[in-house]
Every structure is written in C-alpha cells, then in structure tokens.
Amino acid sequence: MIGRFARYAERRWNFLDILENVRDTRHNPSVPTSAVFLSVFGMHAVRHGSINALEQQLQIPGRWEPWVGPIKPSADTVAYAMERSDPEPLRIALADAARLAKRKKAFLRLYPDKYWVGALDGIETYCSKKGSCSTCCQRNLGTEEAPIIEYYHREVVLQIVGVTPACILDEEPILSGETETTAALRLLERFHARMPRFLDVLTMDAFYLQAPFAKRALDLGYGLVTILKQEKRDLYQDADALFQITKSETSVLGVNGTAEVWDVKGLTSWIQLGRPVRVVRELKKYVKRERVAKQWVEREVIEDWRWAVVFPDAQQPPANLIRLWGHARWDEETRGFGELTKHWHLDHCYHHHPVAMLAIRLILYLAFFLTTLFFQRNLKPAFSAGKTRLHLAGLLADGFVLGGVTSFWENPP
Numbered sequence: 001m002i003g004r005f006a007r008y009a010e011r012r013w014n015f016l017d018i019l020e021n022v023r024d025t026r027h028n029p030s031v032p033t034s035a036v037f038l039s040v041f042g043m044h045a046v047r048h049g050s051i052n053a054l055e056q057q058l059q060i061p062g063r064w065e066p067w068v069g070p071i072k073p074s075a076d077t078v079a080y081a082m083e084r085s086d087p088e089p090l091r092i093a094l095a096d097a098a099r100l101a102k103r104k105k106a107f108l109r110l111y112p113d114k115y116w117v118g119a120l121d122g123i124e125t126y127c128s129k130k131g132s133c134s135t136c137c138q139r140n141l142g143t144e145e146a147p148i149i150e151y152y153h154r155e156v157v158l159q160i161v162g163v164t165p166a167c168i169l170d171e172e173p174i175l176s177g178e179t180e181t182t183a184a185l186r187l188l189e190r191f192h193a194r195m196p197r198f199l200d201v202l203t204m205d206a207f208y209l210q211a212p213f214a215k216r217a218l219d220l221g222y223g224l225v226t227i228l229k230q231e232k233r234d235l236y237q238d239a240d241a242l243f244q245i246t247k248s249e250t251s252v253l254g255v256n257g258t259a260e261v262w263d264v265k266g267l268t269s270w271i272q273l274g275r276p277v278r279v280v281r282e283l284k285k286y287v288k289r290e291r292v293a294k295q296w297v298e299r300e301v302i303e304d305w306r307w308a309v310v311f312p313d314a315q316q317p318p319a320n321l322i323r324l325w326g327h328a329r330w331d332e333e334t335r336g337f338g339e340l341t342k343h344w345h346l347d348h349c350y351h352h353h354p355v356a357m358l359a360i361r362l363i364l365y366l367a368f369f370l371t372t373l374f375f376q377r378n379l380k381p382a383f384s385a386g387k388t389r390l391h392l393a394g395l396l397a398d399g400f401v402l403g404g405v406t407s408f409w410e411n412p413p
Contacts, residue, residue: 001392002067002399005045006408008378009370012104013097018366019413021089024081031073034413036081038068040360044367046397047390049345051075063400066408082356090362091170095194097369098160098167102198106373107163111324115200115223115317118169119161119329120188120208122180123337125361126349127152135354137176153357156184158191159336161203161328165372166336168365169195173358181213192220201225203329206232209308211272218275223311225325228279234269235308239279242267248283251320257286263319270308278309280322343390344368371396 009015019034026033042064043054055075058064064072073081101107102116132138132151142148154174160167172187174180191198201223208214209226217224230236248260262281270277284303289296307326311317340346350360375384375392384392 001395002042002045002397003405003408004378005371005374005396005399006067007410008374010410013100013370013373015370016409016411016413018089018093018096021092023086023089024084025086026081026084029081031071031077031081032069032413033081033085035068035071036073036078037363038413039064039073039078040082040363041367042067042400044344044364045371045393046400047344047393049348051078051350054078057400066405067400069407069413079351079353079356082351082359083353085355085359087355087358087362090359090366091190092194094169094362094366094369095191097366098169099195099198101167101369101373106377107160107165107167110162110164110328113162113321113324115321115325116160116198117162117201117203117325117328118158118199120156120158120184120202120204121329122154122156122174122207124152124154125347126352126357128349131349131352133352133354135173135176137174153354154180155361156180156187157337158187160199162325165369165376166339167369168336169198171358171361171365173354181208181210184208185213185216188217188220188222196221201325203325205329211270211274214273214310218310218312221312223315223317224309225322226308227326227329228306228308232270232308235267235277235279236306238267238269239264239281239306242279243281249319253284253286257284259284259323261319261323263322265316273310275310278316279306280309280319280326281306282323282326339389340364340368 019037022033022037024033039054039058048054048057052075058072127150129148129150136151137154139150139152140147141150155171156174157171158169160169170187170191172183174183199222202217203225206227206229209228209232214224228236242264243262246262246264248262251259251261253259260283265278267277267279282305284305286301287298288301289298305323305326307322309322337346344364346364349357351357371393375389
C-alpha cells in the first residue's frame with residue numbers, strides 16, 4: 001500500500017515539488033535532504049515513536065530503499081539535519097496542501113455552512129524536570145524556598161474546524177516570557193500574508209478575548225467567536241441581564257436533550273475594543289448514560305456556553321451557526337490534536353532542539369493530513385470498511401516490509 005500512497009501523493013498532491021523545496025544548512029551532506037525528509041515523513045505515516053525506532057527499520061536491507069532511496073540516514077543524521085532544517089518550506093507545504101484540498105473539494109463539511117472556520121489554541125508538546133534547551137519556558141512547581149523547576153515548550157496552532165479530514169495549517173512557538181496571544185499574532189500575520197482569503201472566522205478560548213489581539217484580527221478581516229467567561233465581568237454581566245428579558249429559541253438534541261439559545265446584539269461593555277459586541281448563549285441539557293460501580297446509570301448534564309462574537313463588517317451569521325462554530329473548536333482537541341497525541345506521538349520529543357522539534361512536528365502534520373486524504377479518497381470503501389485509521393497505518397508499514405520494487409516513485413527523487 002505504501003507504493004500506492006507514493007503514487008497518489010506524487011500525482012494528486014505535488015509531493016515531489018515539496019521534496020525539491022525542502023532544505024537545510026548542512027555543508028556537502030553525505031545523506032541528501034530529501035532522504036532525511038522522506039525518512040521522517042515515513043516515520044510519522046507508519047507511527048514509529050522515535051528516530052531510534054526509525055533507524056532500526058532503515059538498517060534492514062531492502063525495506064526502505066524504494067521510499068527513501070539508496071542512501072539512508074542514521075538517527076544522528078536525522079537529528080543533525082532537523083536542527084539545521086528550514087521550517088519555512090514545510091509551512092508552505094502545509095499551506096499548499098490545504099489550499100489544493102480546498103480547491104479540489106477534498107474537505108467534507110460536517111454541517112451546512114458557507115464560512116471557513118479556523119481554531120487558534122495553545123498546546124504543550126514537551127515538559128521535563130531535567131532536560132532543557134535555550135528556548136525552554138520554565139515554571140516552578142514547588143515553593144520559593146524549595147523550587148521544583150519544570151521546563152516546557154508551548155505552541156500556538158491553527159487548524160481548520162467543521163470539516164474532515166483534520167488539517168493543521170500552521171504553528172508558532174511561544175517564546176519564554178511572552179503571552180500566547182503574542183505568538184498567535186505572529187502566526188496570524190504570517191498565515192494571512194500567505195493565504196489571505198482561506199479562512200473567514202476564528203474561534204478561540206476565553207484567553208484570546210483581549211483588545212489588541214481582537215483589533216488586529218478584525219483588521220485582517222476575520223470574524224471572531226470567542227468563549228466568554230466571567231473574567232470579562234462587565235460584558236458577561238450586561239449580557240446576562242439581557243438574557244433575562246430576551247426570548248430564547250429551543251432546539252432538540254437527539255432523543256434525550258434540548259438546547260436553549262439566546263442572541264443579544266449591540267453590547268458596548270468592552271470599551272477597549274471600541275465596537276459593539278454580540279453575545280450568543282447556549283444552555284444545553286441532556287441525559288448521559290455512564291457506568292458506575294458496574295451498573296449503568298443515567299444523569300442529567302447541564303452545560304452553559306457563552307460566546308462573544310465580533311465581525312469586521314455587518315455580517316450577522318445565525319446564532320445556531322455560532323454555537324456550531326463554538327463547539328467545533330473542541331474538534332480541534334478531540335479529533336485533531338487528541339488523535340495526534342494519543343496515536344501519532346505528537347507529545348514525544350524526537351530530538352530536543354527548538355528548530356528540530358518544530359520541523360518534525362510540521363512534517364507530522366503534513367503526513368497526517370496526506371495519509372488521511374489517501375485513506376478517505378483513494379481506497380475503495382469495500383476495502384477500508386471496518387478498518388480503523390490505526391489499521392490502515394499498519395498496512396502502510398507492511399508495505400515497507402514487503403518491498404520487492406526498485407522505487408515507489410514514478411520519478412524517484
């Protein structure tokens with residue numbers, strides 16, 4: 001199957017163009033940059049959990065040559081090359097793949113909608129009480145008298161939501177001493193310069209409800225849907241007072257739940273923003289069945305959601321769409337990063353160096369996206385029916401073991 005994927009990626013997603021643009025700063029390398037990139041991409045595609053595990057597979061004669069080429073890197077070479085790689089072509093590759101997927105209508109919308117929605121959020125990809133690097137952030141888990149220092153890396157990520165397959169568009173490291181919104185603005189400026197019309201709306205956590213960030217995002221043309229919590233006390237209380245005198249609309253959720261939705265417009269409590277804010281509230285009630293002490297019990301769950309909504313123009317998307325966007329943000333964590341962390345080793349530090357960590361994650365995002373497109377769009381339903389994403393990744397790995405061909409590529413790199 002790995003040969004079939006190679007032909008699919010080469011023909012449909014310009015994969016060899018990506019190879020031509022990938023670069024690093026090694027001087028006269030004995031192992032080509034393309035071989036290193038293909039090794040790391042293949043490592044992610046078949047879910048190897050470390051570059052040492054990758055090296056063990058690469059050392060077996062006849063297995064990875066059709067994918068990588070005749071010269072295969074060691075684990076040390078992979079680490080050294082990733083330290084000296086240029087992340088920019090990898091970011092461009094992610095953007096180009098997403099743009100091409102949108103043009104080819106490869107994204108399946110999870111609900112009817114004309115808007116393209118992205119989610120911004122912070123993730124933590126490394127923490128340790130021992131190993132640190134020059135760009136590690138620090139936190140004290142102990143006291144001033146008995147400090148326990150933990151080192152960590154956090155990044156801001158941007159992902160499309162409300163569609164399948166999951167697609168991470170870009171990420172930006174949060175530097176020591178700066179806020180998440182500072183890194184998010186760097187990411188947003190870079191992404192907008194590259195893909196100015198790709199997204200219409202951004203959905204975010206309450207932390208992003210800050211005037212400097214919101215003003216700049218609005219200037220760039222994005223509508224904002226942000227979780228509203230009591231930290232924004234004036235806006236929260238003013239909206240709450242209006243909810244008491246505003247009629248709600250009730251929707252049915254499946255067979256055992258309801259959602260009341262309120263929609264109030266024209267709030268001016270967020271003075272620093274300097275423009276009216278809309279607040280949408282959803283009071284969701286449903287029955288959840290769960291197992292407690294070896295018995296199934298049912299309990300009522302009540303969830304109270306509120307979103308602050310601001311658009312750069314007069315657009316007023318319906319409240320039901322706003323709440324779908326608000327909940328779609330959680331797809332980012334459960335369907336995208338949740339799966340990447342649980343099954344694709346996103347939280348594993350392959351090599352503790354800031355540039356290497358970034359480059360390896362960007363290749364992971366690209367491998368995850370392209371292999372998912374392959375599983376969804378190229379395999380016949382009769383073949384893939386009943387097979388999990390993990391099973392299909394295992395079949396890709398089997399292709400390396402079987403070998404038997406000179407090259408998987410029509411035009412070997």
